Amino acid sequence: MKGRIVFLLLVGLCSGFVQVPVHRLIQYDYEGTSFGSQVASFNFLGAHFKNESEVPRKIALIHETSLTQETLENTIALKPSALLIILSSGVGLTREIQVYLGSNTFPFPIYFAYETPELLEVYESLLVTGEQTIDSDQLQFSILSEEKSLVKNLQQENFYGFAYEFSENLSTIGIVTYLDAFSVIPELTKGVDSNGSGVIIALELIRLMKKVYDKSPAPYNLLFVFTSSGTTNLQGLRPWATTEESELQQKRGNILFALCLDTLGQSDKLYMHVSRFQKDGEIELTNIYSQFNSTAEKSDILLDYKKKKVNMADSFVPWQNEIFAKNKIVLATLSHLENSRRGIFDYSSVFDDKLDMDIFKRNIKFVAESLAKYLYCVENTAMFSKADVLKTTYLEEIVENFKELNRYPAKMTPGSKFSNYFQGILKELGFNFKVQKFSAPDVTPYNLKQESLSVYKVKPAMLDLYIFLGVLGYLAVLWLVIKFFGKNFIKVKKN
Amino acid sequence: MAFLHLLNCVLLTFAPIFVIFNSTSLHEYGARSCLGGVFGYFMSSMAKLLAYATLVPLSEEWSLISELPKELITLIDIYMLTKVFSWKASRTADKKTRMMGIGLGWGAAELICSHLLIFIVNAGGGEFSWEYMQRAINANWGLFQVIVVACLVYIRNTSSGVMPLLTTIFLGAQLVVRPLIISYGLASGILNEWTMLCFQSIWTLCFVICGKVVVELTS
Incomplete structure (x- = not known):
């Protein structure tokens, strides 16, 4: 029973609007220096790489068809919190880009996912940015994973x-x-x-x-x-x-x-x-x-x-x-x-x-x-x-x-x-x-694990905050009603 | 944000139990004043489960004939509440505290069993959904309704004259008519999630006022 509840909780925590298997950029140490993506887990709002003003502090999505070394470098220069490259045929991921990704150090997560209809829909929806209201939907991208450890003495x-x-x-x-x-x-x-x-x-x-x-x-x-x-x-x-x-x-x-x-x-x-x-x-x-x-x-x-x-x-x-x-x-x-x-x-x-x-x-x-x-x-x-x-x-x-x-x-x-x-x-x-x-000992890799990316629809944090304040207000009102108007209905606690 | 959403849902659903418990005389008698209600809820749930499984026919479409048995089975709650009030163990406090304690215990058990896991599994999943806020608001109205039902059952069993008839009408309306209206409204499309919530709110307000009047008249 206990195991079942834990399983249900995990399923719940992992379930999302869209879930796709993702593959992480290599992480390895070579001659004492770390290369590749240094972080594995993230939980950020998403942004299309073309909406440059939205890229900072979000996960930037780039489709392979738009992927060039210049695009990639420009997007990385905007300081995204994470990067997701959507692969289709693989042609866009040129050898130059692969060498660039593999021989540099990135202090944020970089993942690759194969194109799926759902992911493509998410990618295209990010391109459209309207006026944000208090209850407008946003897309949250999340990979909950432990940071990978170095494989010593491989x-x-x-x-x-x-x-x-x-x-x-x-x-x-x-x-x-x-x-x-x-x-x-x-x-x-x-x-x-x-x-x-x-x-x-x-x-x-x-x-x-x-x-x-x-x-x-x-x-x-x-x-x-x-x-x-x-x-x-x-x-x-x-x-x-x-x-x-x-x-x-x-x-x-x-x-x-x-x-x-x-x-x-x-x-x-x-x-x-x-x-x-x-x-x-x-x-x-x-x-x-x-x-x-x-x-x-x-x-x-x-x-x-x-x-x-x-x-x-x-x-x-x-x-x-x-x-x-x-x-x-x-x-x-x-x-x-x-x-x-x-x-x-x-x-x-x-x-x-x-x-x-x-x-x-x-x-x-x-x-x-x-x-x-x-x-x-x-x-x-x-x-x-x-x-x-x-x-x-x-x-x-x-x-x-x-x-x-x-x-x-x-x-x-x-x-x-x-x-x-x-x-x-x-x-x-x-x-x-x-x-x-x-x-x-020369090239030491990090542990690998198949990860799954979850994409959720979320509301702005302010909405949750307002609801929270509303709930607190409601509870206060409930307490006051019982305290001052509930005397005839129930025996109110004596102070 | 996911955490805050979960917190909001959990707080809105379960905090009223603690507010009611702590701001009334129940606090002085301790949690044992509510235990009868908790136990009664579990007993009633098991009995209803058996009854549903054996007596209620499966039906895809809404019809009064298929829905009525379902709602009539909830009358087991009245029987079980009557039993709980008659237990010596629950006679630990004055009349009003007993009504309140048993109602609150029953309601708390119902809320925990019906909503807690769903909130943790779904509302904690990161995706914001109004569905869980609606569920939380609905749970609140449910709690108030259960408390009033407990009061009415007690009054029905202990009073004389017109009161047993009046409380029976109220209980019938709450346990049979209300669910029938909601299920028909949802099945026919007259009600959606939000209008159903409005209906529940208005119903709860009326039901609480009726309950208060009945309690006033008998005290």
């Missing part, structure tokens, strides 16, 4: 293993990729292209390579490394690349070349990002690159090479290969991204939720073919047919699962839904893997 895990038994006497070729995804709206983070595509290609490589290794092992160890917290300055790869654990050191020491897979789900052109090209006498490296070049040529893929020197002084690492370059391991990052990332928000967009399946399948075949040809020293014969690559429907199913299971770093702790799902896939593939647990 626990993450890397997965690594060999396609076939590891042999000390053989050189190792590594395939490295990161599992997580990042965006300014953590709850909407899908990261299908960046870097779901890289992970799925690596999984497909495991499947294909296990097949050929089981028939006849190549004279190389084939290592697969899946790291977490890759989007947050490659925090996951660093403990794997630098750990002093002897067994891992030995396996790492055998690496001849490692290929990093990063964002490969779209675009006709591919880029191989390297920190250095092969030197004279590095025949193996020459062979690797020539295999990739010849396969690209045969597959009509435009493959270009981008060289970027590693800047040891820069704390931000744009490519995975640069982590290994610091360890003097040669490797390259294959990606359809042409330019180096400049910050963590270059890793993913909120609306990174599509793959071009034809391009993606072509890229899977390209990577698998190039790698297998190098491993088996084959020149002209095709190692895999089109039929060997997974069917589109199955790939789409995996992509859907990747979309559903949030891969924001804070959601990828050991035992998380994604961790369990991913380990399940690896086991299904018959891949023997090890787990390396680590804490990611």
